[in-house]
Amino acid sequence: MTKRLTAFYWMTVPAVILFFIFMTLPALQGIYYSFTNWNGFGKHYDFVGFKNYINIFTDNNVGNAYWFTFKFAIVTTILINILSLLIALGLNAKIKFRNFFRGIYFLPNILSVLIVGYIFNYLFSNVFTIWGKNLGVSAFSTNILGNEHLAWIGIVIVAVWQGIAFNTILYLAGLQTIPTSLYEASNLDGASRWQEFWKITFPLIAPFFTINMVLAMKNSLMVFDQIIALTGGGPGRATQSISHLIYTGGFQGGEFAYQSANSVIYFIVIAIISVLQLKFLQGRETDM
Amino acid sequence: MRTKTNWLVLGLIAIGTILILFPLYMTITIALKNPEEMTRSVFAIPTTFHWENFRNAVKMTNFFQAFRNSALVTLCTVVLTLLTNSLVAYAIARNMNRKFFKGLYFYFISAMFIPFPIIMLPIVKLTSALHMTNLVGLTILHTVYALAFNVFVYVGYIRSIPVALEEAATVDGAGTWGTFWRIIFPLMAPINATVGILICLSTYNDFLLPLIIISDQNMYTLPLVQYIFQGQFNTDFNLAFASYLMAMLPMIIIYLFAQKWIINGVTQGAVK
Numbered sequence: 001m002t003k004r005l006t007a008f009y010w011m012t013v014p015a016v017i018l019f020f021i022f023m024t025l026p027a028l029q030g031i032y033y034s035f036t037n038w039n040g041f042g043k044h045y046d047f048v049g050f051k052n053y054i055n056i057f058t059d060n061n062v063g064n065a066y067w068f069t070f071k072f073a074i075v076t077t078i079l080i081n082i083l084s085l086l087i088a089l090g091l092n093a094k095i096k097f098r099n100f101f102r103g104i105y106f107l108p109n110i111l112s113v114l115i116v117g118y119i120f121n122y123l124f125s126n127v128f129t130i131w132g133k134n135l136g137v138s139a140f141s142t143n144i145l146g147n148e149h150l151a152w153i154g155i156v157i158v159a160v161w162q163g164i165a166f167n168t169i170l171y172l173a174g175l176q177t178i179p180t181s182l183y184e185a186s187n188l189d190g191a192s193r194w195q196e197f198w199k200i201t202f203p204l205i206a207p208f209f210t211i212n213m214v215l216a217m218k219n220s221l222m223v224f225d226q227i228i229a230l231t232g233g234g235p236g237r238a239t240q241s242i243s244h245l246i247y248t249g250g251f252q253g254g255e256f257a258y259q260s261a262n263s264v265i266y267f268i269v270i271a272i273i274s275v276l277q278l279k280f281l282q283g284r285e286t287d288m
Numbered sequence: 289m290r291t292k293t294n295w296l297v298l299g300l301i302a303i304g305t306i307l308i309l310f311p312l313y314m315t316i317t318i319a320l321k322n323p324e325e326m327t328r329s330v331f332a333i334p335t336t337f338h339w340e341n342f343r344n345a346v347k348m349t350n351f352f353q354a355f356r357n358s359a360l361v362t363l364c365t366v367v368l369t370l371l372t373n374s375l376v377a378y379a380i381a382r383n384m385n386r387k388f389f390k391g392l393y394f395y396f397i398s399a400m401f402i403p404f405p406i407i408m409l410p411i412v413k414l415t416s417a418l419h420m421t422n423l424v425g426l427t428i429l430h431t432v433y434a435l436a437f438n439v440f441v442y443v444g445y446i447r448s449i450p451v452a453l454e455e456a457a458t459v460d461g462a463g464t465w466g467t468f469w470r471i472i473f474p475l476m477a478p479i480n481a482t483v484g485i486l487i488c489l490s491t492y493n494d495f496l497l498p499l500i501i502i503s504d505q506n507m508y509t510l511p512l513v514q515y516i517f518q519g520q521f522n523t524d525f526n527l528a529f530a531s532y533l534m535a536m537l538p539m540i541i542i543y544l545f546a547q548k549w550i551i552n553g554v555t556q557g558a559v560k
Contacts, residue, residue: 007464011379012392015372015435022432023399026407026414033410040409087304095298103547104305107312110543110550112493114511115532118518119311122525127314127330161311166554173555211558222403225495228515246405251500256409263406270403 033260040256052261062262064237065245068152072241073220076156080163080216081209087164088171089201102172109165117229120158121145124230145231148238155226155239163219167212174208175201210281214274221270242266315536319529326525341530348520349513349531350505355538358510361423362492365430369487370480373435377442378468382451384443393443399436408500415501423507426498430491438483441557445479446472478556485546485553492539510535 034052038045056062091102108116125143132140144150178201186196202209224243227233233240233248240248246266250259318326319341321334345351376396383389411429415421420428449472457467495511502508508516514535521528543550 004458004464005383008379008383008389011375011464011468012389015376015432016392016395018428018432019396019399019435022411022414022429023402023407023436026410027402029410029413030406087301090297090301090304093294093297095294095301101301101305102551104308106547106551106554107540107543108308109554110489110493110539111536112495112511112514112539114493114495115514115536116311118514118528118532119315122318122529123311123314126525130330161308166558169551169555170558173559208559215558222405228495243403243405246408247500250409251412260409263403263409267403267406271401274401 030260031264033257034264035261036257038257039254040250041254045257048257052258053265055258056262056265061237061240061245061249065240065242068239069221069223069241072152072156072159072223072239073217076159076163076220077213077216079156079160080167081212083160084164084167084212085171087168088175089197091168091172092175102169105168106165108162109169111162113162113225114229116162117158117226120154120161121230124154146235148235151231151235151239155223155230158226158230159220159223163216167216170208170212171205174205178204206281210278213281214277217277218270218274221273315529315533318525319533321526323524323526338526341526342534345527345531345534348527349517350508351513351531351534353506354508354510354513355534357423357507358492359538361426361430361509362488364427365434365491366484366487368427368431369434369438370484372431373438373483374442374473374476374480375468376435377439378446378472380439381443381446382454384447393439396435396439397437399433400440404496408496412500421501421503423502425501426509429497429501430487430494434487437486441483442476442479445476449475481549482553482556485550486557489539489550489554
């Protein structure tokens with residue numbers, strides 16, 4: 001039996017060492033550097049205590065990145081969930097070519113986020129503007145990605161276009177777990193479609209709602225590829241996300257230590273939001 | 289009422305698919321046009337197919353090299369992940385009553401909450417110090433980072449496999465390793481399909497990790513190539529779109545053939 005146990009230890013030890021070196025160690029290093037003033041390439045650096053953390057709270061660029069990221073993440077998460085639930089309900093109805101449509105709606109999920117971003121970049125600058133002009137909508141007759149106030153909407157559109165795919169499939173899986181006998185019973189009782197949705201469908205897919213909300217929110221908070229492909233954070237810094245700020249500041253701006261402090265805060269924020277979301281949404285699940 | 293086709297819903301769903309397919313239609317048609325045809329109409333189907341866009345894009349971006357790199361990293365990551373992550377999860381799943389293994393379980397899965405940017409800056413220093421700024425390094429990192437999610441998924445699955453099977457094998461004189469490879473691993477085929485599909489998609493399409501650790505242009509992966517050549521594509525959109533299309537095509541072709549498995553795999557991975 002001890003020989004068996006030894007084998008089990010050998011199965012995990014190499015993985016633990018690698019995981020420690022490439023995951024835990026960098027995370028600890030990040031925390032360590034966040035208390036220094038290292039620029040990322042020089043030989044010398046000093047400890048500065050909590051100075052980086054204090055500066056972050058008064059840094060306009062950081063505040064700006066948080067504002068953009070949260071605005072983007074909340075709007076994107078809500079839109080993705082509403083639209084994908086509607087599509088899933090449609091796909092779950094008795095319609096022809098269901099598998100064909102399901103296949104199309106899932107297609108964006110398998111595509112590179114970066115390349116999809118580049119494709120939309122072109123559409124925003126050269127195609128949607130044609131429609132804007134023809135329809136006489138002034139806001140869309142110029143490239144919205146070049147507009148300080150509207151660029152973030154462009155990024156939302158791309159993120160929603162691609163994000164719907166995954167959530168739709170999950171909602172569809174959830175809807176298919178609901179026994180049809182429940183609907184037959186509610187039909188006999190004369191319930192309206194609206195009542196049926198809120199009293200039967202929605203409570204029964206609550207676990208799927210929880211997963212979808214948490215995953216969509218987490219993905220949106222980490223937005224990076226779309227920013228690179230669509231705006232590069234601009235115009236100005238109007239669409240700079242937190243990840244993008246850490247990347248550009250840390251690698252190109254000589255702010256290695258400072259952005260490390262920023263990423264520690266970012267980690268804490270994401271962890272708190274994930275836990276709160278899970279607690280709140282799972283609490284609702286049991287209520288219903 | 290529910291027995292016949294709902295035409296209103298069908299109509300709305302069909303309109304929705306147009307919104308999904310429109311950008312892809314544009315990608316394909318633009319990749320096949322030349323600038324002259326573009327000025328005539330951006331939307332029209334090309335009258336003559338300009339295959340030279342693809343030839344030029346292949347030459348300019350060294351497509352086959354990048355494709356080989358992407359395919360190699362993706363394939364090796366999938367194989368390595370399936371073989372190693374399942375083994376780790378097996379050891380954990382069968383010893384959850386022991387403090388060490390239970391601790392490991394939570395150690396691995398807690399990393400799911402760590403956003404990549406927090407390790408992004410130090411990992412660049414670490415990989416260059418260890419001479420891992422290459423395709424091998426990329427494969428190792430992908431495999432190690434996959435542990436967090438995969439341990440979670442695998443452990444759940446393995447615990448549903450009855451221990452009696454392994455006990456019988458032990459009585460017959462099989463060792464722990466032999467039991468795993470000959471009895472447990474084959475039983476894990478359905479969950480391996482799910483994990484394999486998820487890893488394949490995320491590795492092939494990953495941009496951030498290659499961006500920060502790969503600097504040798506012979507090792508560029510497909511998404512990285514699109515980023516690097518943005519400046520050189522300049523306003524030659526036909527060339528750029530030919531390049532985008534070629535980069536996405538391998539995954540689209542796989543999807544056309546394995547659509548059902550991919551959708552099921554992704555669903556299983558999330559529901560677990």
